[in-house]
Amino acid sequence: MGAPAPSMIVWELFSAFLRVGFFAFGGGMAALPLIEREVVTRHGWLTSRDFVELVALSEMSPGPIGINAATFAGFRAAGVAGSVAATVAFCLPSLVLVVVAFGILDRFRSHSLVASFLRGLRPAAVALIAVAAVSLTRAAIGDWFAAVIAGVSFFLVVRKKIDPVLLILLAGVVGMAVYR
Amino acid sequence: MVPLVRRTMVEKERFLKESEFMHGFSLVQALPGVLAVNTACFVGNKVRGVPGALVCIAGAVMPSFFIILAVAAVFGEFRHIPLLQSFMRGATPAVAALIASAVLDMGWRGLDTHSEVVMAVLLAGAVLVFSLHPLWVVIGGGVWGLLRRP
Incomplete structure (x- = not known):
């Protein structure tokens, strides 16, 4: 088909x-x-x-x-x-x-x-x-490091009121460093 | 975007009065869809009927439409690059956390009673566990609202 x-x-x-x-x-x-x-x-x-x-x-x-x-x-x-x-x-x-x-x-x-x-x-x-x-x-979240990123992100958003776009960019950069 | 709409339409261009804007705004908040679009549509309709509504929606949507289209096209081209994939692997858990925080925020500020919280959990559970189509969440919530009226 x-x-x-x-x-x-x-x-x-x-x-x-x-x-x-x-x-x-x-x-x-x-x-x-x-x-x-x-x-x-x-x-x-x-x-x-x-x-x-x-x-x-x-x-x-x-x-x-x-x-x-x-x-x-x-x-x-x-x-x-x-x-x-x-x-x-x-x-x-x-x-x-x-x-x-x-x-x-x-x-x-x-x-x-x-x-x-x-x-x-x-x-x-x-x-x-x-x-x-x-x-x-x-x-x-497929691995424990992604879970860490999620947990830290959650804290940063809820407690530190981090700007969403900045958070995503930072998390992406961390991803680039960790997942090679 | 909405404060900007109010400043431009009410104060600067004087297309409608503050009271008219606030009255309409309180109604469009209850409508489905994106608040910015609904607000633009309401203002446009109030000032110039259907053509006004269309023009305002187009104005509100088009800039970001073209931007996200460009992003999608570029992403489509470079998606396979390992560095970009690594970036997404790091970014997506952060996005999940953002949405999760929005749940907390909305639940904390928007829900007044225990029964409302329980209902939200039940409705979410119905979708996640029983694969109910999310639109039934809306219908279910509305019906529940009707059933429990004093």
Whole structure:
């Protein structure tokens, strides 16, 4: 069986990221497990290893991590066309919800059912980011030294409030020195 | 990006009033997707309807779009180089730690009750252990919110 046509992949990317964009409550980081489920698990366009590298580069680059991850994943799956499809699809639910539903949402947001639903989304957002953390940890830590890097990084972020980009650069440099 | 949006749109260009901005901003925070994109979209829609929303989203997304595209292309070319692979082997555990710290941060600041924490753990567990699609986390959380309303 031959590889699927590129146009097919672009369409699959588009529909996958529509789903991601619609359910990404909790910001860009919460989108990560959704993206991983589509891009790695469901369609196999990237490996887990690829995905964790994608997240690292998306975090280092300027711009929201969610958009970066979508663009990057789209590019890996289907080149420039894929990156455009993934990014547009990711932003489309935002556009639709703001333009079409804004008036409706505004009127109903204090309605108790809507408010209750939204309150339930808070633990959901935390859960999504937790899934991302566990999944990335599994893929990124393969040996004890990586675990040390992760542990020291965690300390530096939580206690010393180190700048994320600086941390990743330093960790990468350490990696270059250790893994030869 | 959002403080910059507010300063530019409300103070500098006076496209909308502070109160209008704050009102809309509090609503878009509850929407899915990236906050910066939602904010840009809301401001654009408020000022110039659908064309305004499109223009603002494009403006917010395009610079970083091109940058990350360049990064992806370059990375794709040099991915096989051992030094770069070593760099990634060192960098990726740090990224995992960053996301883990975000969980702590969000959980500590965002969750008010024990039941919310338990729910977050249960939902995360459902995905990690039973391979539930993450979108069910959102649906599950929302339904749970509906069920427990006073």
